[in-house]
Amino acid sequence: MSNDQDTPESQVEVESGAENEIVNEEEPSHTEVGEHEYTVEELKQELEEAKQKAHEAWDKAVRTQAEMENLKRRTQKDLEDAHKFALTSFGKELLPVFDSLVLGLQAATGDSEDVRKFREGSELTIKQFEALFAKFNIVAIDPMGMPFNAEQHQAMMMQVVEGAEPNTVVNVFQKGYLLNGRLLRPAMVVVAKAAEKPFENNAKA
Numbered sequence: 001m002s003n004d005q006d007t008p009e010s011q012v013e014v015e016s017g018a019e020n021e022i023v024n025e026e027e028p029s030h031t032e033v034g035e036h037e038y039t040v041e042e043l044k045q046e047l048e049e050a051k052q053k054a055h056e057a058w059d060k061a062v063r064t065q066a067e068m069e070n071l072k073r074r075t076q077k078d079l080e081d082a083h084k085f086a087l088t089s090f091g092k093e094l095l096p097v098f099d100s101l102v103l104g105l106q107a108a109t110g111d112s113e114d115v116r117k118f119r120e121g122s123e124l125t126i127k128q129f130e131a132l133f134a135k136f137n138i139v140a141i142d143p144m145g146m147p148f149n150a151e152q153h154q155a156m157m158m159q160v161v162e163g164a165e166p167n168t169v170v171n172v173f174q175k176g177y178l179l180n181g182r183l184l185r186p187a188m189v190v191v192a193k194a195a196e197k198p199f200e201n202n203a204k205a
Contacts, residue, residue: 147168173189
């Protein structure tokens with residue numbers, strides 16, 4: 001009988017101990033390292049650093065955008081120039097042919113039927129050339145009587161011309177041409193110069 005009475009008490013103690021162990025296991029463990037609590041100064045510093053990084057990122061984005069816009073404009077200009085001046089080489093080769101037609105027309109003198117037909121054909125061809133030049137914005141430079149312009153004129157010689165202002169064009173050997181405002185060929189000209197004053201010897205004898 002005494003053995004039977006001891007058994008329940010032992011079981012109660014064991015069960016009580018097991019429950020205490022379970023409760024202890026469920027309790028959260030506390031460690032020495034806890035979450036860092038930021039001070040106001042630290043928060044201000046991190047905010048300033050974040051603002052600085054955001055500002056640098058914005059500046060970089062703005063510079064990149066500006067570079068892209070500049071590249072776009074340069075590319076567009078290059079394409080426009082390539083289109084506008086694609087005829088530069090061809091135009092330079094075409095001008096001597098046009099010059100020959102004009103000179104041939106000027107040399108065709110006389111009243112014969114053949115000369116008349118030649119002149120008519122040459123005049124028609126010259127008009128076709130001029131219409132072609134106008135279509136592609138090829139403009140003649142005929143600076144007779146105008147001030148000499150070194151950017152568009154090529155001085156073949158200078159001479160004294162009575163009544164002409166110095167540094168003005170007094171004769172045009174060959175017309176020049178512009179293609180879309182860019183020089184295709186300079187005009188070959190004669191430029192007036194001032195008359196030289198005779199040397200005066202004012203020394204007393």
